[in-house]
Amino acid sequence: xxxxxxxxxxxxxxxxxxxxxxxxxxxxxxxxxxxxxxxxxxxxxxxxxxxxxxxxxxxxxxxxxxxxxxxxxxxxxxxxxxxxxxxxxxxxxxxxxxxxxxxxxxxxxxxxxxxxxxxxxxxxxxxxxxxxxxxxxxxxxxxxxxxxxxxxxxxxxxxxxxxxxxxxxxxxxxxxxxxxxxxxxxxxxxxxxxxxxxxxxxxxxxxxxxxxxxxxxxxxxxxxxxxxxxxxxxxxxxxxxxxxxxxxxxxxxxxxxxxxxxxxxxxxxxxxxxxxxxxxxxxxxxxxxxxxxxxxxxxxxxxxxxxxxxxxxxxxxxxxxxxxxxxxxxxxxxxxxxxxxxxxxxxxxxxxxxxxxxxxxxxxxxxx
Amino acid sequence: xxxxxxxxxxxxxxxxxxxxxxxxxxxxxxxxxxxxxxxxxxxxxxxxxxxxxxxxxxxxxxxxxxxxxxxxxxxxxxxxxxxxxxxxxxxxxxxxxxxxxxxxxxxxxxxxxxxxxxxxxxxxxxxxxxxxxxxxxxxxxxxxxxxxxxxxxxxxxxxxxxxxxxxxxxxxxxxxxxxxxxxxxxxxxxxxxxxxxxxxxxxxxxxxxxxxxxxxxxxxx
Numbered sequence: 270x271x272x273x274x275x276x277x278x279x280x281x282x283x284x285x286x287x288x289x290x291x292x293x294x295x296x297x298x299x300x301x302x303x304x305x306x307x308x309x310x311x312x313x314x315x316x317x318x319x320x321x322x323x324x325x326x327x328x329x330x331x332x333x334x335x336x337x338x339x340x341x342x343x344x345x346x347x348x349x350x351x352x353x354x355x356x357x358x359x360x361x362x363x364x365x366x367x368x369x370x371x372x373x374x375x376x377x378x379x380x381x382x383x384x385x386x387x388x389x390x391x392x393x394x395x396x397x398x399x400x401x402x403x404x405x406x407x408x409x410x411x412x413x414x415x416x417x418x419x420x421x422x423x424x425x426x427x428x429x430x431x432x433x434x435x436x437x438x439x440x441x442x443x444x445x446x447x448x449x450x451x452x453x454x455x456x457x458x459x460x461x462x463x464x465x466x467x468x469x470x471x472x473x474x475x476x477x478x479x480x481x482x483x484x485x486x487x488x489x490x491x492x493x494x495x496x497x498x499x500x501x502x503x504x505x506x507x508x509x510x511x512x513x514x515x516x517x518x519x520x521x522x523x524x525x526x527x528x529x530x531x532x533x534x535x536x537x538x539x540x541x542x543x544x545x546x547x548x549x550x551x552x553x554x555x556x557x558x559x560x561x562x563x564x565x566x567x568x569x570x571x572x573x574x575x576x577x578x579x580x581x582x583x584x585x586x587x588x589x590x591x592x593x594x595x596x597x598x599x600x601x602x603x604x605x606x607x608x609x610x611x612x613x614x615x616x617x618x619x620x621x622x623x624x625x626x627x628x629x630x631x632x633x634x635x636x637x
Numbered sequence: 638x639x640x641x642x643x644x645x646x647x648x649x650x651x652x653x654x655x656x657x658x659x660x661x662x663x664x665x666x667x668x669x670x671x672x673x674x675x676x677x678x679x680x681x682x683x684x685x686x687x688x689x690x691x692x693x694x695x696x697x698x699x700x701x702x703x704x705x706x707x708x709x710x711x712x713x714x715x716x717x718x719x720x721x722x723x724x725x726x727x728x729x730x731x732x733x734x735x736x737x738x739x740x741x742x743x744x745x746x747x748x749x750x751x752x753x754x755x756x757x758x759x760x761x762x763x764x765x766x767x768x769x770x771x772x773x774x775x776x777x778x779x780x781x782x783x784x785x786x787x788x789x790x791x792x793x794x795x796x797x798x799x800x801x802x803x804x805x806x807x808x809x810x811x812x813x814x815x816x817x818x819x820x821x822x823x824x825x826x827x828x829x830x831x832x833x834x835x836x837x838x839x840x841x842x843x844x845x846x847x848x849x850x851x852x853x854x855x856x857x858x
Contacts, residue, residue, distance in 0.1 A: 317760055318759075319759070346761075346762050350760055352760040354756075354757055358751065359757075360754060360757075361754075372762060374761075420761075421760070421762055
């Protein structure tokens with residue numbers, strides 16, 4: 270039974286109801302997204318062995334950490350797991366280097382110091398090595414927590430709302446750092462968050478959790494392009510997520526062209542550089558559908574495609590339409606009236622129109 | 638000034654702390670990190686010596702230590718000496734009387750360690766013993782020190798229990814606080830005053846030490 274990656278099955282009614290199956294392969298980032306109280310953190314705690322579960326199993330690369338049917342339940346210190354806690358939970362009586370070295374007991378004594386320094390170097394904390402934790406900024410603390418989690422040489426990395434305590438600017442910066450680290454590791458990463466920005470920025474896969482049950486799960490691109498997830502629309506709004514590469518940047522016009530599965534996209538150049546891997550979210554509400562290619566508009570993104578399907582939402586009177594563009598899918602949210610006027614039905618040729626400023630573009634290390 | 642009484646007092650203080658501290662740390666840690674049925678009762682029992690009149694405590698201990706009780710008989714068989722009116726009996730009695738002074742501050746100290754810090758230690762691969770030694774104990778150390786100092790000071794001042802269990806045997810069970818009483822009974826005001834001043838100095842030093850250590854407890858990031 271040498272299944273690679275992380276396999277989790279959890280069932281219980283109390284204290285937090287859970288009924289989920291989670292799978293995350295090496296190199297993947299599984300985001301568990303849901304409102305507070307949905308059981309996200311309980312799943313993470315069960316994987317780490319910090320909480321007991323009524324029934325289920327946790328297996329990592331064929332090793333069983335938990336199996337309630339055969340009575341296996343390894344304590345947390347015997348599970349090779351790296352955890353970044355929400356409030357970091359650093360050791361206040363130790364300096365930065367000691368905080369990292371304490372997670373290196375499994376390594377020979379002679380190696381520990383060098384390994385800790387290498388990790389601090391990676392996380393740009395080398396000059397903070399001898400500082401007490403109390404002297405650090407929020408962002409620095411988060412990086413120490415990440416360094417400590419990696420020091421364990423984990424088979425699984427668990428991130429519990431790792432950006433929740435940070436302001437917006439720092440959040441973006443540290444998302445970039447976590448993404449860099451994630452790309453350099455080949456272990457399953459599970460990210461628990463209630464912020465969809467974290468999901469778009471970091472996840473390759475997504476599990477939508479509501480009251481302990483999976484509303485839906487799968488690769489992020491596929492899930493974000495589904496028209497039948499009113500739960501997701503209510504939480505964050507619908508919107509396709511597309512990986513792209515910056516093709517060219519026109520500094521004078523302030524525009525960048527991006528090559529993607531849905532064709533060429535034009536976005537504000539911002540800090541984009543040619544060759545950079547980016548991830549683009551196209552909010553479904555910002556997409557206009559047109560039967561003809563329009564002229565005389567300020568729009569940069571006019572893409573010809575085909576209607577793949579649509580889902581009518583009784584509650585709101587809006588319709589989510591999947592438009593096939595190239596080899597990708599863009600989701601548009603329009604009114605029933607628009608559906609009728611344009612005669613939108615599967616197979617119909619259509620143009621999807623998006624303002625360049627409506628594209629949410631973020632740098633990424635790319636996902637395999 | 639009865640120097641032998643000072644010596645008995647100091648020995649008693651040191652022995653009590655040495656005997657009680659390891660047990661108090663274990664009990665305080667257990668009470669702070671576990672939830673179990675009957676916990677309220679155990680915590681109440683720990684606090685009993687605080688509210689019991691020392692003479693009552695002394696009476697029960699004397700009965701418990703007596704040759705007719707299983708404990709007293711067992712001790713006498715093992716050591717070849719009876720517990721009542723001996724220094725060993727004094728140490729055991731003093732340890733029991735001081736249980737709340739050790740367990741309670743230490744329990745509070747361990748309770749102040751955030752549970753997620755303890756969990757983080759487990760997720761760093763530390764065994765329960767390593768977690769205790771490398772995380773819990775250093776973080777609760779100011780509380781442990783406070784408990785040790787309080788116990789030492791309280792032992793020096795203990796009167797009722799010591800008199801009941803130890804009697805008043807010069808050089809063996811006569812402590813400073815009993816010697817003071819002794820001197821007063823003999824109308825030796827000067828002797829009593831000197832010894833009282835010594836105890837006062839010890840008490841003040843203790844409180845100063847305790848408050849000097851207290852800021853360490855607040856130094857948490």
